[in-house]
Each structure stands twice: as C-alpha cells, then as structure tokens.
Amino acid sequence: MFKQLGVIGCGLMGGSFALAMKKAGLVKHVVGYSKSPSTTETARRLGVIDVAADSALLAVSGSDIVLLAVPVSATEATLKAIRHLIGPQVLLMDVGSTKCDVVDAARRALGDRLPSFVPAHPIAGKETGGVQHADAGLYQGRTVILTPLAGTSAQAVQRATDVWANLGAQVLKMSPKNHDAAFAAVSHLPHLLAFAFFQSVAAQPAGRDFLSLAGPGFRDFTRIAAGDPAVWRDILMANKAEVLAQSQRFRQTLDALEGLLKADDAAALEARIRLISDARGQWQMGQMGQIGTPRPAK
Amino acid sequence: MFKQLGVIGCGLMGGSFALAMKKAGLVKHVVGYSKSPSTTETARRLGVIDVAADSALLAVSGSDIVLLAVPVSATEATLKAIRHLIGPQVLLMDVGSTKCDVVDAARRALGDRLPSFVPAHPIAGKETGGVQHADAGLYQGRTVILTPLAGTSAQAVQRATDVWANLGAQVLKMSPKNHDAAFAAVSHLPHLLAFAFFQSVAAQPAGRDFLSLAGPGFRDFTRIAAGDPAVWRDILMANKAEVLAQSQRFRQTLDALEGLLKADDAAALEARIRLISDARGQWQMGQMGQIGTPRPAK
Structure with a gap:
C-alpha cells in the first residue's frame, strides 16, 4: 500500500495506471501532472487524478510511488527535473516502449538516485490514446517487462513486481538490450513496414483506386500504420540500431x-509458405511459439 | 433464372456460390465436381450440390451456368476438358484471384467458345476454406470484379452482372491488367511481406522468445501469413511481374x-508518419480513399 501516487504524463498509460492502482486499493491519493494544462485538468475532472500539479516536481512531492508516462524522448529532462525528490523510499517507474535509451537517460539524470528506478514496459495500449480512454483494466492479463539495472535496488524491483502483479499483469524480467532486440522484431519493425507499405500503395498514381478495392487482409495488415506519429518517431529513433538490424x-x-518466385520454383515457394503458414497457424498471442515443428503437409 | 448450375471445384467459393444461387431462387438444380471424390461427396451430403458428377465435363453437361472454382493453375486444363460443351447459351465464369493468367489460359483453351466466358473475382473469402464452411451469404455486400475481354459477348457480361447483383454483390468492371496491378498492391504483396516478416522473426536464434512477447499489433499484421500455401503459390506465381513491381x-x-532514421531526422520522420497515419485513419474498407488530403496536424 502506498501513500501517494505521482503520475507524470496523464495520458492513456499514466491515467490507466492511476485508475488501476486506486481500484486495486494500492493507493488512496493521486497527484498528476501533464505538460499540457488542459490534459491535467481533464484528468482531474474525470477523477483519474485527485490533484492537478503545476509541475513534474510538484507531482513527485510527497509521493512514494511515481510513474513516468511521457514520450521516451522526454525521459531524461523529466528525470532531471524530479531527481532531488526521489528518495530511497520512492519507487520510480516508467512505461516506455524502448529501454536502452531510457536506461541511458536514467544513468545520466539520476546519479545516486538510480537504485529507486525500475524501468518498465507494459505490453498494453489502445488504438486511441488520451486520458479520456484511460481504463482501470488496461493492464489486466497483460505482460509487463521490467529491465532492472545492476544498480537498481532489489527491494525496488520486488515492489515493482508486486505492484504490477496486483494490477493483474504477468511480470517478466530481461535486460534492456534483450528487450529492445525483441521489440524491434515483433513491434517496431512491423510498424515501420506497415507505414512504408501503406505509403507505397497510397502514393502511386492509381493509389486511390487501389485503396478502394482493398479488403480485410489489407485492413488488418495496415491497422498499425495508423499509430501515433510522435510516439513512433520516438520509438523508431530510440531503437534505431535494432530496428535496422531486424529490417x-x-x-x-x-x-x-x-x-523462388523469379526462378519459377513453385514447389519450393509452396513448401516455404507452408512452413510459415503452419507456424503462424500455431502461434498464439502470449504463448510460447512452436516454430520449427511444422504440422504434416496437408 | 437458370436451369442447371455446374460447379467445378466444390470448395468454399464454389460451394458458397451454389448455396447462394439456390437461396436467391436463381437455380433449382446443382451438379458438382471436385478433383477429390471425398470433397464432391461431402458437398452432396451437406446439400451444397444435388448431384455429384464424376468429371468436370459431366458437371457441365446440361448446365446453362458453370462456375469454375479451382486453383488458378488448374484453369487451362479444366477449360480444355469442358470446352466442347460450352455452347453459346452457357454462361461460364471463374472466381480466380488473378486475371491476366486466367484470361490467357481461356484464350488458349476456349477458342470460339471464348464469348461465353466472363472472368470474375469475388473479393470474398474466409480464414478457413473447404466446402464445410460454404455459406450462402459469402458474397452478400462484397465486391465482385469482372474482367471481360473484347471477345466476350455483351449478353454474357450482362447475365454475369445480373447474377452477382442478385446475390447481393456490387459489380465492378476493369481490365485484367488493371485488376492484377491493383491486387498485387493491396493483396498479393502484403501476403508476401507477411510471409517474409513472420519467417524472418521466427527463424532467428531468439525467435521463439520473441514470438512469445508479441502483442495485438503483431497478431493483426501477420494474420494473413497463415494463408493457404497452394492458393498463395498460385497467386504469387501467376501475378509475379506485378507483385515484384509493387515490391x-x-x-x-x-x-x-x-x-530519415539513419539521418536522425526526427522531424521529417514524424511528418512522414503523420501523413501516413492520418491517411490510414481516414481509409475505410470499400470506400474511396482520401489520400493526399491529410487532416491538420494535432
């Protein structure tokens, strides 16, 4: 049980965390700050936060748990702004989709306050961001990845694990490097490919006509091309090396x-597609894949 | 109203056409043939067809409307086998996802019977093929593209248009070349990309672990990578030139x-993603796109 939660960045992720913490009875009082005063005010009006703070530092003041839910590019400046109020009893977490850059920023910004910081990435979200879509159930049943550093205190890691578990999430720990490699592969590259593919179709002379003929396969394949531009700029920039390696x-x-197509090797093409199709058919979200053990050919 | 429908290939597409034609009262009697006798028998047992024929030719005998619903690579051989029973009063259609190859096959196979043939591509389907998933409503509200040739009789085109309209579909006409270019862009290339992407993630050393971390974005982006291997081998081979051009x-x-990523040009990257994201946000399946008229920046 915490005394006060300070939320910096009252959007979908931060707002949902505040609602979930209250619903789980883990905190009674939530102080929130967003860069945009109207966002902070909306969060207060909707009951997502109790008190609107005028600065990040004021949201941290008196809080024993602090969630940083700002674009990853704002991490370092925000950490510097709140640094001197992060005492040893404060649990500080972020929710960024990239971790090497966040960890580097924390090392630079936090100095001897680093032990309180537990980098976190909840694998959760919605198509539509914003505090008005904040949802106490957003993290329920989802995976949260923690990437603690050698300098992170064991107690902070344990408290972070307990918090997310109490919100109904499954907690995994991995290194920032492994995290970023994995998410470059399964999230960041597919976004880049979806952006490029949609643009490539839309920008050609007959693009409008082509788009009017597209069906459900196209719809699902390009759904992530509607991602938030600022968020994806940050993620792709922050994880550039891994994304380019995956590309x-x-x-x-x-x-x-x-x-195989150019060589007219229909048999080899079909065999390759069969392996892929079978593996994708067996894959289920949140479960270990069964790659390499294809089903018998039909 | 037709006297008898002959269906060659009693799978999802052919079976659904038979059910839809009966339901719409457009035909009373359906004769069906599939390469696999057990498929033909299942179609008969399920009431999708009335009579199981022992050959494609026998399915055509006595029919005044014939639907070819076989893999596109089997088109030419099948047309040759049924050619001499395709009289001027017979309406012959296919349902292939590629049209230039089908039209070429028809030109070679049909000779003076060509006027009866109206190449058709219904933009419809299901994740799971097979006659057991045949559905009288499969074509309801969907688009069907006809690609008639100069030699196709105007009467046959009109009859084909009326048939699909009576099944609740919207009928569009275009040239085989334009059809194949459009579907290379909005369907065939995304399948190839989804196959390649899934394989690329799955085949790396940590692929299994990566796949276990993948979320809803990955799920939707790779859904079409579970496509049928024989169907996609045929489509990619048949439309190779257009697919490679789109690629x-x-x-x-x-x-x-x-x-932009390599040049660390975050502003330009965000601007580009914003154009794409806005355009994708405005796109709706079955409607004219609004590409080139982005919404104001948020």
Whole structure:
C-alpha cells in the first residue's frame, strides 16, 4: 500500500495506471501532472487524478510511488527535473516502449538516485490514446517487462513486481538490450513496414483506386500504420540500431522468397509458405511459439 | 433464372456460390465436381450440390451456368476438358484471384467458345476454406470484379452482372491488367511481406522468445501469413511481374523511411508518419480513399 501516487504524463498509460492502482486499493491519493494544462485538468475532472500539479516536481512531492508516462524522448529532462525528490523510499517507474535509451537517460539524470528506478514496459495500449480512454483494466492479463539495472535496488524491483502483479499483469524480467532486440522484431519493425507499405500503395498514381478495392487482409495488415506519429518517431529513433538490424533480416527473407518466385520454383515457394503458414497457424498471442515443428503437409 | 448450375471445384467459393444461387431462387438444380471424390461427396451430403458428377465435363453437361472454382493453375486444363460443351447459351465464369493468367489460359483453351466466358473475382473469402464452411451469404455486400475481354459477348457480361447483383454483390468492371496491378498492391504483396516478416522473426536464434512477447499489433499484421500455401503459390506465381513491381515500390518507400532514421531526422520522420497515419485513419474498407488530403496536424 502506498501513500501517494505521482503520475507524470496523464495520458492513456499514466491515467490507466492511476485508475488501476486506486481500484486495486494500492493507493488512496493521486497527484498528476501533464505538460499540457488542459490534459491535467481533464484528468482531474474525470477523477483519474485527485490533484492537478503545476509541475513534474510538484507531482513527485510527497509521493512514494511515481510513474513516468511521457514520450521516451522526454525521459531524461523529466528525470532531471524530479531527481532531488526521489528518495530511497520512492519507487520510480516508467512505461516506455524502448529501454536502452531510457536506461541511458536514467544513468545520466539520476546519479545516486538510480537504485529507486525500475524501468518498465507494459505490453498494453489502445488504438486511441488520451486520458479520456484511460481504463482501470488496461493492464489486466497483460505482460509487463521490467529491465532492472545492476544498480537498481532489489527491494525496488520486488515492489515493482508486486505492484504490477496486483494490477493483474504477468511480470517478466530481461535486460534492456534483450528487450529492445525483441521489440524491434515483433513491434517496431512491423510498424515501420506497415507505414512504408501503406505509403507505397497510397502514393502511386492509381493509389486511390487501389485503396478502394482493398479488403480485410489489407485492413488488418495496415491497422498499425495508423499509430501515433510522435510516439513512433520516438520509438523508431530510440531503437534505431535494432530496428535496422531486424529490417536487414526481413529484407534477406523477402529476397529469398522473391528469388523462388523469379526462378519459377513453385514447389519450393509452396513448401516455404507452408512452413510459415503452419507456424503462424500455431502461434498464439502470449504463448510460447512452436516454430520449427511444422504440422504434416496437408 | 437458370436451369442447371455446374460447379467445378466444390470448395468454399464454389460451394458458397451454389448455396447462394439456390437461396436467391436463381437455380433449382446443382451438379458438382471436385478433383477429390471425398470433397464432391461431402458437398452432396451437406446439400451444397444435388448431384455429384464424376468429371468436370459431366458437371457441365446440361448446365446453362458453370462456375469454375479451382486453383488458378488448374484453369487451362479444366477449360480444355469442358470446352466442347460450352455452347453459346452457357454462361461460364471463374472466381480466380488473378486475371491476366486466367484470361490467357481461356484464350488458349476456349477458342470460339471464348464469348461465353466472363472472368470474375469475388473479393470474398474466409480464414478457413473447404466446402464445410460454404455459406450462402459469402458474397452478400462484397465486391465482385469482372474482367471481360473484347471477345466476350455483351449478353454474357450482362447475365454475369445480373447474377452477382442478385446475390447481393456490387459489380465492378476493369481490365485484367488493371485488376492484377491493383491486387498485387493491396493483396498479393502484403501476403508476401507477411510471409517474409513472420519467417524472418521466427527463424532467428531468439525467435521463439520473441514470438512469445508479441502483442495485438503483431497478431493483426501477420494474420494473413497463415494463408493457404497452394492458393498463395498460385497467386504469387501467376501475378509475379506485378507483385515484384509493387515490391520494388515498397522497398523504395522503406528505404526513404530508413534514410530519415539513419539521418536522425526526427522531424521529417514524424511528418512522414503523420501523413501516413492520418491517411490510414481516414481509409475505410470499400470506400474511396482520401489520400493526399491529410487532416491538420494535432
């Protein structure tokens, strides 16, 4: 049980955390701050936060748990602004989708306050951001990844684990490096590909006509191309090296498939697609994949 | 109103057409043939067809409307096998996802019977194929594209248009070439990309772990990677040139986005993503796109 939650960034992620913490009975009092005063005011009016603070520092004052839910590019400046109020009894977490950059920023900004900081990435979200979509159930049943550093206090990691578990999330721990490699592969690259693909269709001379003919496959394949521009700018910039490495792998696989096509090797193309189709058919979200053990050919 | 429908290929598409034609009161008697005798028998047992024929030719015998619903690679051989029973009063259609190859096959196979053939592509389907999923409502509210040739009889085109309209579909006419370019862009290339992307993630050393972390964005982006291997082998092979041309366009767009990333040009990257995100946000399936008229920046 915490005395006071300070939320910096009262959007979908921060607002949902505030609602979930209250609903779980883990905190009674929530102080919130957003860069935009109208957002902070909306959060207060909707009952997502109890008190609107005029600065990030004021949201931290008196709080024993602090959630940083700002664009990752704002992490370092925000941490510097609140640094001197992060005592050893404060649990400080973020919710950023990239972790190496956040950890680097924390190392630079926090100094001897680093032990209180537990970098976190909840695998949760909605198509539509904003505090008006904040939802006490957002983290229920979802995975939250913690990427603690050698300097993070064991007690802080344990408290962070307990908090997320109490909100109904499954907690995994991994290194920032492994986290960023994994999410470059399963999230960041697909966004980049969806952006590029949609643009490539839309920008051609007959693009409008083509788009009017597109069906459900296209709809699902491009859904993530509607992602928030500021969020995805930050994520792609922050995880550039891993994203580009994954893109190289993807291009090699695409080259190989196109090679079979160009060589008119229908049998090899079908065999390759069958392996992929079977593996994708077996994959389920949140479960260990069964790659490499294809089902018998139909 | 037709006397008898002959269905060659009693799978999802052919079976659904038979059920829809009966339900609409457009035909009383359906004769069906599939390469696999057990499929034909299942279609008969389920009431999708009335009589199981032992050959494609026998399914055509006595029919005044014939639907070819076989893999596109089997089109030419099938047309040759039924050719001499395709009289001027017979309406012959296919349901293939590619049209240039089908039209070429028809030109080679049908000779003076060509006027009866109206190439058709209903934009409809289900995740799961097979006659057991045949559905009288499959074509209701969907688009059906007809790609008639100069040699196709105007009467046959009119009858085909009336048939699909009576099944509740919206009928569009375009040239085989335009059809194949459009579907390379909005359907065939995304399938190829989804196959390549899924394989690229799954095949790396940590692929299993990565897949276990993937969320809803990944799920939707890769849904079409579970497509039927034989169907997609045929489509990609048949429309190879257009698919490779679309892939080139896609790679250029991807190169441009990655160029911004490599140049650390965050502002330009965000601006580009905003145009894409806005355009995708405005796109709706089955409606004219609004590309090029982005919403004001948020």
